[in-house]
Amino acid sequence: GIFSWDAPPLKKINCFLQRGIKVIPVMRTVGAEWTVRHPSWGLLMTKALLEEGREEEAFQLYKAYFQEAYVRRATSLSEFHRLMRNERVREHIRKGSFLLRRLKEVVDVVNFHYYESPRLFPVLISFIRERTGKEALMNNELGSRYRLGVPQRERRAAEDMVKKLALSVAMGLQAVIWFPFSNDRHHIVGLGDEGRRPIFATLNAFKTSTRFLNRPLLSYRDLSKGRIRHHSFLFPSWKVDVVWSEGKETVEVEGGCSVYDFQGSEVTRKRIRLGPSPAFIVCPR
Incomplete structure (x- = not known):
């Protein structure tokens, strides 16, 4: 038609x-x-x-x-x-x-x-x-x-x-x-x-x-709670969590995972302080 x-x-x-x-x-x-x-x-x-x-x-x-x-x-x-x-x-x-x-x-x-x-x-x-x-x-x-x-x-x-x-x-x-x-x-x-x-x-x-x-997305979970915005993506090679906060908060990073700031620089601390700047938590599958 x-x-x-x-x-x-x-x-x-x-x-x-x-x-x-x-x-x-x-x-x-x-x-x-x-x-x-x-x-x-x-x-x-x-x-x-x-x-x-x-x-x-x-x-x-x-x-x-x-x-x-x-x-x-x-x-x-x-x-x-x-x-x-x-x-x-x-x-x-x-x-x-x-x-x-x-x-x-x-x-x-x-x-x-x-x-x-x-x-x-x-x-x-x-x-x-x-x-x-x-x-x-x-x-x-x-x-x-x-x-x-x-x-x-x-x-x-x-x-x-x-x-x-x-x-x-x-x-x-x-x-x-x-x-x-x-x-x-x-x-x-x-x-x-x-x-x-x-x-x-x-x-x-x-x-x-x-x-x-x-990357091809396998699954997604919204883990946001309180002032923390937490988006968790599962891809074929890794799990990527993108996190930021509307206030000052801290999160623990599980073992084996790497953390990168919004500019791509690696953060070596396993306890990271959150604010308006988003961070990537990358965990191999």
């Missing part, structure tokens, strides 16, 4: 289908950029909470999601309500809701972009799955966003990278592509700066993450 909707992307797919070429339709959406050009997932999640009467939660989610955004943000509840009543914002939300309603029955994989807080990454993934009814998700533009002048900006971006890549595996994304280019105007920290010079903090974090996590 072919698509009856004559949107340009679907017309291209129809052309391939008529030639007998197998096609996987993909819904392409974007993240915080939607505040400028298209409806954003952040606005859609915020609107959903408002519709449930959860005003304070909606405002807190909005502030967290757009904390590092490159557009003007509402900073008070009154500004927030004015923003959500703004006709441009309402039009963004209408377009996004329309896409979810119309495409959820015709796509095989939902693709999205994300540059915001690692803490909200699983929240967004769950929201997309709930609203589209699709388990199969991919992200062809994952990245980190911090405003210029933020202390330890590159280090924080590198820490976020490890967390987001670990969460991508934990949440079962079909594929992930890390956005490698910096964009100071959009506050994006890449693997290199705008002059194409390497940013070693993010580059090392990327190499370390792909070294340990880019």
Whole structure:
């Protein structure tokens, strides 16, 4: 069959289908950029909470999601309500809701972009799955966003990278592509700066993450407890635990396992102190 909707992307797919070429339709959406050009997932999640009467939660989610955004943000509840009543914002939300309603029955994989807080990454993934009814998700533009002048900006971006890549595996994304280019105007920290010079903090974090996590996954367990975030992955050659903490905590490392920080440097202590910087605990099978 072919698509009856004559949107340009679907017309291209129809052309391939008529030639007998197998096609996987993909819904392409974007993240915080939607505040400028298209409806954003952040606005859609915020609107959903408002519709449930959860005003304070909606405002807190909005502030967290757009904390590092490159557009003007509402900073008070009154500004927030004015923003959500703004006709441009309402039009963004209408377009996004329309896409979810119309495409959820015709796509095989939902693709999205994300540059915001690692803490909200699983929240967004769950929201997309709930609203589209699709388990199969991919992200062809994952990245980190911090405003210029933020202390330890590159280090924080590198820490976020490890967390987001670990969460991508934990949440079962079909594929992930890390956005490698910096964009100071959009506050994006890449693997290199705008002059194409390497940013070693993010580059090392990327190499370390792909070294340990880019393997066929056998099983996954979420061992998080209290303030400790603990994601345990079983691969054919080793078990890898990615751990960090929302406060100061310590964990014991079992014998025979090696510990590496988010830059890939080995940590020789068997009792490690945790904080916002993630660590890899690697145990051979």
